[in-house]
Amino acid sequence: MLSYHSKKTNVFAAGTLQRVSESRVDEQYIQSKLHDPATRFIPVWKNKNLVTAVDPIQSVYLSYDQATPLLTDSAPLIFLGILEGVTYFAFALPDDSPVATLFPAEQHFKDLRDIGVLLTQDEGSLYAYARALVHWHRTHQYCGRCGSKTLSIEGGHVLQCINPNCVLRHFPRTDAAIILLITYREHCLLVRQSIWPEGMYATVAGFLEPGESLENAVAREVMEETGLVLENIQYHSSQPWPFPASIMIGFTAQSTSMDYKLDQVEIEKAVWVTREELAEKLQNGTIKLPPPLSIASRLIDEWYKGGEVS
Numbered sequence: 082m083l084s085y086h087s088k089k090t091n092v093f094a095a096g097t098l099q100r101v102s103e104s105r106v107d108e109q110y111i112q113s114k115l116h117d118p119a120t121r122f123i124p125v126w127k128n129k130n131l132v133t134a135v136d137p138i139q140s141v142y143l144s145y146d147q148a149t150p151l152l153t154d155s156a157p158l159i160f161l162g163i164l165e166g167v168t169y170f171a172f173a174l175p176d177d178s179p180v181a182t183l184f185p186a187e188q189h190f191k192d193l194r195d196i197g198v199l200l201t202q203d204e205g206s207l208y209a210y211a212r213a214l215v216h217w218h219r220t221h222q223y224c225g226r227c228g229s230k231t232l233s234i235e236g237g238h239v240l241q242c243i244n245p246n247c248v249l250r251h252f253p254r255t256d257a258a259i260i261l262l263i264t265y266r267e268h269c270l271l272v273r274q275s276i277w278p279e280g281m282y283a284t285v286a287g288f289l290e291p292g293e294s295l296e297n298a299v300a301r302e303v304m305e306e307t308g309l310v311l312e313n314i315q316y317h318s319s320q321p322w323p324f325p326a327s328i329m330i331g332f333t334a335q336s337t338s339m340d341y342k343l344d345q346v347e348i349e350k351a352v353w354v355t356r357e358e359l360a361e362k363l364q365n366g367t368i369k370l371p372p373p374l375s376i377a378s379r380l381i382d383e384w385y386k387g388g389e390v391s
């Protein structure tokens with residue numbers, strides 16, 4: 082049985098932005114917002130977002146006059162919504178844009194993975210939303226059914242095939258991935274992949290496959306990677322993860338034993354730790370944990386603090 086008990090909002094989860102999705106079909110409304118002097122524009126370049134380099138890091142939004150010269154036919158404007166009375170649009174800059182000459186020296190394009198925790202909840206979620214939609218536009222310029230070009234409509238939230246015999250409508254996609262904290266009595270299981278930095282451990286994660294429920298995917302991933310059988314699988318919380326197009330759906334579960342058998346393909350090592358052992362290994366540097374940005378970090382942190390939901 083799933084139970085929602087989380088109070089804290091994960092980084093990148095939607096803040097107070099109003100998406101006003103019903104207005105996306107109203108071209109007159111979109112155009113009026115486009116030319117509203119208060120409207121702001123979010124550029125995305127090579128999947129990176131624009132921020133100030135000074136401390137504290139802040140998001141940078143462009144005015145209509147600043148954004149217009151940067152727009153290209155292949156990168157339409159995407160209507161995001163309204164935050165505190167200001168309308169926001171996103172757009173892509175071509176990879177070969179001379180960004181160093183286009184923007185002031187104190188502004189830089191950064192990967193959201195590196196700066197997400199430094200932004201406010203609203204800024205982080207707005208940037209994640211912009212990044213995800215721009216990425217979807219870049220990777221869906223052609224129809225997956227007939228190969229014709231697609232056309233951005235409805236404020237950039239639909240890409241429609243221009244072939245009159247097809248006219249398939251493509252919608253933004255989000256790939257579901259499960260991530261979970263496994264415990265056995267006083268122990269928590271941490272795993273590592275060989276491609277991760279030395280000493281880095283995290284929780285088990287994997288993609289949902291077609292035909293699976295989320296609980297199916299949790300049980301399958303854990304069985305495949307560790308051979309462990311789970312019980313009491315509980316939903317924890319979820320996190321938009323636009324790297325490039327996922328949502329991480331967090332769970333907790335108890336293992337019926339400590340006897341794991343690693344697949345040695347995805348998981349290189351695993352270790353059961355008590356809270357005291359984890360503290361010691363963090364102290365002596367033999368274990369490093371994921372950055373505080375991620376839901377993996379939160380799952381481990383909440384377990385470490387005794388299961389309190391922060």
Ligand SMILES: [Zn+2]
Nearest residue numbers: 224227242247
């Ligand atoms: Zn088509």
